[in-house]
Amino acid sequence: MKTVSGKGVYGAVAIGRISVFKRQEVQVKRVRIERPELELTRLEAAKEAAISQLSEIYEKALKEVGEANAQIFEIHMMMIEDDDYNDSIANIITSQSVNAEYAVAVTSDNFAEMFASMDDAYMQARAADVRDISNRIIRNLCNRDTANAVSYDKMIVCADDLAPSETVSLDKDKVVAFVTAHGSSNSHTAILARNMNIPAIIGAGEEFLAQIHDGDVAAVDGYTGEMFVCPDEETLARMEKKQKEDLEKKALLQNLKGKENVTLDGKSIKIYANIGGVSNIGAVMMNDAGGIGLFRSEFLYLESSDYPDEETQFLAYKKVLESMAGKKVIIRTLDIGADKQVDYFKLGQEENPALGFRAIRICLTRPEIFKVQLRALYRASVYGSLGIMFPMITSVEELREILEICETVKEELRAEGVEYSESIELGIMIETPAAAIISDLLAPMVDFFSVGTNDLTQYTLAVDRQNPMLERFCDTHHEAILRLIELAARNAHAHGKWIGICGELAADTSLTERFLRMGIDELSVSPGFVLKVRDTVRKLDLSK
Amino acid sequence: MKTFAYTIKDELGIHARPAGLMVKAVKGFSSEITIAKNGKTASAKKLMALMGLGVKCGDEIQITVEGADEDQAAAAVQEFLAANL
Known part of the structure; x- marks a missing residue:
């Protein structure tokens, strides 16, 4: 197998035979x-x-x-x-x-x-x-013919570059991809590929033509800009799977983009996306998510070799808020610890890291770190519709302490004459059984709940999610978990607050109906699952 | 002789397509029609020269029309610019 790489100009996957365009x-x-x-x-x-x-x-x-x-x-x-x-x-x-x-x-x-x-x-x-x-x-x-290419049913046309008249002379029904040594995103090959909705790789380099032959089987990944020539079985299987998923997703996108998340009997739910960095915003838009239900702020800490300063954080939050143009963005404060370690935090070894010094526990122990993040968040709040959510809550006291720190931050900003939005929503993650059980006490103190099902599962079932030997004991549909979610939902609604789910379970379409019946207001899933969940919602009828 | 200025509003400026349309629109006139930008000039009847001016969105161009049918030609150019650029 040989790998050719260049710049992908249209996200799609194609498998076919190479046809070298000879001029x-x-x-x-x-x-x-x-x-x-x-x-x-x-x-x-x-x-x-x-x-x-x-x-x-x-x-x-x-x-x-x-x-x-x-x-x-x-x-x-x-x-x-x-x-x-x-x-x-x-x-x-x-x-x-x-x-x-x-x-x-x-x-x-x-x-x-x-x-x-x-x-x-x-x-x-x-x-x-x-x-x-x-x-x-x-x-x-000189009475010469124009260039030609050997024709295959599914052909990947490879050339140094293609002129517009040459691309037109090709049999379009048979072309599944273009790969050229030269060319730019503005070249005709690139434009044509986008119009034909087929992948193309440009700028693959002069030498690639010497490595390929007419008739070679190859797979082109327009997402990564790679072509695998004579792929091994594993690569071929991987590309076939990627192609299939890509086509399904696009078909779904065509049908579901712009449609509401509403059941046949008229019950609607918000479907937001979970992201882990500014670079995922494109995927949020492409999949038509209604907002961002979980923006993990850890990337700022994980990608850095020292505590990220207020300005760096402010710019990242501002960017995501502006990009979402007024749609809801819920940013979770730092959730370091357990499986996410950062050297400069100097957290030390623990016997039970999942039950250890992590997330909000770090923030409340070292409020100076927490305040930098909160200041950045409040400052960014004027650029969109911000929600801030706090992870790993177990008690009313913790929450009270957090809210006090938020008030201090606001006072400081006011004193400095720095603007912030008055309509920020504050919420907490429901990811410990404790939080779910006392959700009636927590609900009046916040604007919303968001259920983190991964941790809620591990804490409720006492199953370490890092341990593969425990997989058969880790029943994510366990009635105990669902009852805790239901309890939190009831308590949220009793106080006029909304509740979402942002863990893996939110994307589990076998539970969508149950969640809707519980009255869950929002599901936040990986961008790629937004339309799948929307599809499920639109086929449900809760009146039956 | 008639002269006037026009500021390009089209996002892409005078790219191949509008340049081609412009040439088509003015070819029939006998007047000399010259487009100038930053001291560079090109005949509105010559496609490649027109493209070569590299006129972008926001640029101001000066148009000069001279010849027997300059009134009609200038009106045609003005109309073309307003509609396409």
Whole structure:
């Protein structure tokens, strides 16, 4: 197996056979001629032929890729008729008494150079258009055919670069991917791939063409920009699975994007996404999540070699709030400890880390660290709709202490004249049995609950989730867990508060109905599960 | 001779497509139609030169029309710019 990598331009997966696009290389020689007028006549004929070929291509493109994309060939025809371009060619032929091929090649170089040197990526890419029309004229002058490719039912077209007219000449029904050595995101190959919804890799490097052969089986991953040539069984199976999931997800997306999360009998629920960093925001948007139900702030601490300062945190929170444009963003304060260790916290070894010094326990022991995060959060709150949630709560006292620290932070900001939003929602994670059992006492103190089912499961069932030997004892659907969630939901609603679930269980569609019947207001799942859960919700009928 | 200025509002500026449409729109006029940006000029009837100006969104271009049908030509250019750029 060989791996070719470049830049992926369209997220999709394709498996097929490689078809290397071979161009008929025409070597242009400079030849002195006696009668320039004969060259000009040859040139006219070659140009006329080029125009008629292009109008055919235009018609084909019009049918295949629509007017907007076909227009480039109209432009090509106009380029061939461009006065400056033609004057330059004619001038070279007559003043130097040389053959038409040479005159076209030199003119092509000059005009392509002009575009290539412009300071705008779009115009730079137009150099390829000039070369494309010029090569066409030259091929006509020497009566050469255009390039060709071996055809397979599912073909991955590999080339150094593809000109628009060349891509149109391909049999689109059979092309499943493009891989080119050169090209930019603005190149026609990239644009065409996006229009055809097929993966493409550009900038794979000159050398990749030497490593592949016509007919080789290959898998192209447009997400990662990789092509696996002659993949081993494991890779092939992995890519087939990825392709299948990708197609299912896209089909779901098509059907479900923009639709409400509402059951057949009219009960609605919010479906938000869980993310672990600013880079996941794209996935939240793409999957049409209604907000962010759990933004894990740990990445700021894990990616850093020292405590991240207020400004760094502020910028990250501001970015996520702004990106979500007013949609709810619930940020969980730092949840370090147990399985997430950070050196500079110097937490030390523990017998039972899951039951140990972690999350809010660190924050309340070292309020100076906690306050930096809270200040950053409050400052960022003016940029969107922020919720702050605190992990690992077990008692009313802890919560009271947290709320006092929040008040201090607000006072300090006010004294400094720093703005913050008055409509921040404060909530707690329900992830210890204790919190669920006293949820009636906690509910009046907060705006919302969010159930962390992973920890709730491990603490309720006394099962270490890091220990693979305990898997059969770890029944995530255990009635005890569901009853604790139900209890918390009842208590939240009794105090007019809302409750969500942000653990793994939220994405378990075999429980969606149960959660809806409990009155859960929000489910927060990995971005990739948003539409799957939406699909489940839309098929349920709670009146039955 | 008629001259006027126009500020480009199209996001992509004078890229291939509008340049092509512009050439088409003015080809029939006998007047000389010149587009200038930052001291560089190009005939509105010449596609590649027009693209070569590298006119972007927000740029101000100066248009000069001179010839027998300059009134109609200037009106046509103005109309074209308003509609496409």
